[in-house]
Amino acid sequence: MQDKYRAVFLTVARYAGLLLCLCFLQSPVHAKTVLPLLLAETRDENGEIAPIRPENQKIITYFERSMDVQFDVRRYPLPRVIENIGKGEGLGFGLSKNSERLKTMRYSEAVFSDFVWVVVRDDSRMKYSTIGDLQGKSVGIVRGIRFGDEIDKLRNVSFKVEEDQPQSSSRLKKLLSGRMDVMLVNSRLPNAKDLEAELNLYLDEKNLRSETQMNYGVKVFAKPLLVDPIHFTSGINTKADVINKINTAIIRGRKSGDLPALWKN
Secondary structure (H helix, E strand, O other), X not given: OHHHHHHHHHHHHHHHHHHHHHHHHHOOOOOOEEEEEEEEOOEOOOOOEOOOOHHHHHHHHHHHHHXXXXXXXXXXXXXXXXXXXXXXXXXXXXXXXXXXXXXXXXXXXXXXXXEEEEEEEXXXXXXXXXXXHHOOOEEEEEOOOOOOHHHHOOEOOOEEEEEEOOOHHHHHHHHHHOOOOEEEEEEOOOOHHHHHHHHHHHHHHOOOOOHHHOOOOEEEOOOOOEEEEEXXXXXXXXXXXXXXXXXXXXXXXXXXXXXXXXXXX
8 A cells, every 4th residue: 555655656746847847948038138239449568459447347247237138248449349339230338429429329328437648758848737738749549539529629730649559558658769749548547646656557567668768657647638428329320228228227326326336446
């Protein structure tokens, strides 16, 4: 009799296990929406694409979590990022506004703001307080970067623009050698002395000085050229709903303090 009950019990257990497996297999698995995210590539001294900066990765992760999406990150040179966003390939991140870009791109609310600092060799006698002080100077910037309409209209009129590769080492070498008078540096650091220390440490660590430049460093003027709001973007006729969701996540993150905490740290 006990064997009979045991056999019935085992049969019921098998069917219960099978039913549980079937229920599990039939349960819908939540698949996150995958969104292409275009980022401007930066390169190291060897010309290799550098990893995404940790502070930017934290912000990207925040929006993935807040919007319940997964970003398919694609790295391109900045001009190609701008071109491909305009064609509707995906979202962009890290771009500032100007009237030319507004013709082809839709912008989110500002996520954070970069400071654009004026950097010279530390023996320079140049003084800086307004953009007028760049008159007649050669100014090194990353190729494709824009700083708004007011500054754009002065390019190669009031000052000469030296467009260069995205790695800082290239412009620093040219600054130390006297091939440019000024370089502009985007940074989230709000204090000029902090950036100055960071750049001079970078010169030491990467051994960027030639034998004749060993006594030179760089200095950063106390007043930034501008404070530059940074946004997500999409093509002008694409992904309006996604930009709206990003705006909701930005507003929610500001109110909670979660978003400012990411870029301040």
